Amino acid sequence: MSSKKQSSSNSALIATIIVAALALAAVIVLLVVLNKNDGENSGENNFKATQELLDECGTSAHDLVSKNYEIIKLYITEGLAHKDEPYGNEPEDGIYTVDSDMYDSIDDIEELVKSVYTAEEADRILHNFELKLKDGSTQAVELYKNRDVFGDIFLGIDARFAPDTSYTADWSSCMLEVIPTSESSCDITVYINGITVEEAAEHPESVLSAKMIKTDDGWRLTEFLK
DSSP states (O other): OOHHHHHHTBOEEEEEEEEOSSOSSOEEEEEEEESOOTTSBBTTTTBOOOHHHHHHHHHHHHHHHHHHHHHHIIIIIOOOOEEOOGGGOOOTTSEEEEOOSSOOSHHHHHHHHHTTBOHHHHHHHHHSEEEEBTTSOEEEEOOEEEEEETTEEEEEEETTBOOOTTOOOOOSEEEEEEEEEETTEEEEEEEOTTOOGGGGGGOGGGEEEEEEEEETTEEEESSOOO
């Protein structure tokens, strides 16, 4: 472990995450406890994390970060494929019908988002998420919604959506640092674009910080990571 982490006397869990391009849960994780010492403190509040809590936080953070990556694809870099309107027209209701083998209804999208983030953050992503649109503007929109086609309900996507080509962060492999600060909260640092912990100071744009809290439904991220 780096000298910076050694001097901070934190019991930290570092996970190397390799994200498969096409699957939500297809993630290989190598969990390695670095600078582990049962007598050391975790976090600035002198909280002492047990090995059991470290393992729990590491597993949960790995799952949440990998799902966060799937949501990046859904809302920023790809979106869901859709069916064209007859004669190539724009949809009159401003919504395309989604054509996906994985997501059949708005319930599927909501279930995924709510399984990753706290209630407030999930609501923002589902109903008021700021995106770049086809016309180049930035606007908070409800990207996915139900579409009524002659009385049949389908999953729809806002017709104004276009993948954000300016987003170039590389999540093909990343390192994840997990530091519990209490029994129900945990600080997370994600090192993207292939950098290591030792290289973080030279690449601050590739270091993402977040918090994970334990709710009645399990661990959740308090904010979207991008």
